[in-house]
Amino acid sequence: MLEVKHISKKRMLRTMLKDCSFSIETGKIVGIIGENGSGKTTLLKILAGVLHPSKGDINLEKNRSHQISYSPDQEYFYDYFKIEQLIDFYNSQFNDFDLERAKALIDFFELDPKQKITYLSKGQKTRVKIAVTIARNTPFLVLDEPLAGLDPLVKEKIINGLIRFVDLDKQSLIITTHELLEVEAILDEVIVLKDGQVIEQKEVEDIRKINSLQNWLKEIY
Numbered sequence: 001m002l003e004v005k006h007i008s009k010k011r012m013l014r015t016m017l018k019d020c021s022f023s024i025e026t027g028k029i030v031g032i033i034g035e036n037g038s039g040k041t042t043l044l045k046i047l048a049g050v051l052h053p054s055k056g057d058i059n060l061e062k063n064r065s066h067q068i069s070y071s072p073d074q075e076y077f078y079d080y081f082k083i084e085q086l087i088d089f090y091n092s093q094f095n096d097f098d099l100e101r102a103k104a105l106i107d108f109f110e111l112d113p114k115q116k117i118t119y120l121s122k123g124q125k126t127r128v129k130i131a132v133t134i135a136r137n138t139p140f141l142v143l144d145e146p147l148a149g150l151d152p153l154v155k156e157k158i159i160n161g162l163i164r165f166v167d168l169d170k171q172s173l174i175i176t177t178h179e180l181l182e183v184e185a186i187l188d189e190v191i192v193l194k195d196g197q198v199i200e201q202k203e204v205e206d207i208r209k210i211n212s213l214q215n216w217l218k219e220i221y
């Protein structure tokens with residue numbers, strides 16, 4: 001269980017997050033959604049420990065670095081590595097890294113392990129980033145905008161990779177996204193941010209009984 005309690009974040013005079021509280025159970029796929037600038041990336045950075053909140057706490061059972069595997073929205077790779085070298089590097093850095101799962105993911109994502117990162121397309125780099133993030137056996141996998149700017153086939157491949165390789169008996173997946181149509185089918189819950197505040201946390205099944213996720217979001221926004 002991950003509990004976010006009354007998190008606020010201010011930088012200079014700007015309020016990026018305001019009194020955000022929610023909890024996420026093991027085994028859930030949770031989408032953090034909301035318009036541009038609503039605070040999704042800031043929230044994920046705070047979950048991952050990259051940013052510190054100005055106020056509030058995050059309750060996790062153990063040390064954050066053993067609990068959360070995080071993929072930021074920007075690229076951060078060592079361009080001169082080959083994919084297989086990057087995987088070896090991750091394996092050397094994280095005790096919870098599953099080398100076999102990483103190799104299976106690279107294969108599933110139709111990537112050549114001998115290829116240098118610098119020569120990969122955006123879609124290929126995104127797949128590498130997701131592969132090394134979800135190859136860790138942490139209880140929470142946190143992906144910022146894993147589908148942004150990708151073509152429909154690559155999006156589908158990534159979503160299938162998530163379904164196939166995330167172990168929902170032990171792990172939860174938290175993603176931010178604007179691609180509601182594409183992810184609606186895999187989400188268990190959504191957390192909606194507006195102007196830095198959590199305005200809703202709801203089971204997607206309950207939303208679908210009355211509306212599509214996209215229309216529901218328009219109504220509450």
Ligand SMILES: Nc1ncnc2c1ncn2[C@@H]1O[C@H](COP(=O)(O)OP(=O)(O)OP(=O)(O)O)[C@@H](O)[C@H]1O
Pocket residue numbers: 011014015016034035036037038039040041042043
């Ligand atoms: N380094 C920073 N310093 C000051 N303000 C920032 C900084 N980074 C982001 N912000 C502001 O914080 C707010 C939340 O930004 P954030 O990137 O978290 O939103 P987002 O929901 O992820 O947006 P998007 O959907 O466009 O990625 C925005 O108003 C943004 O301008």
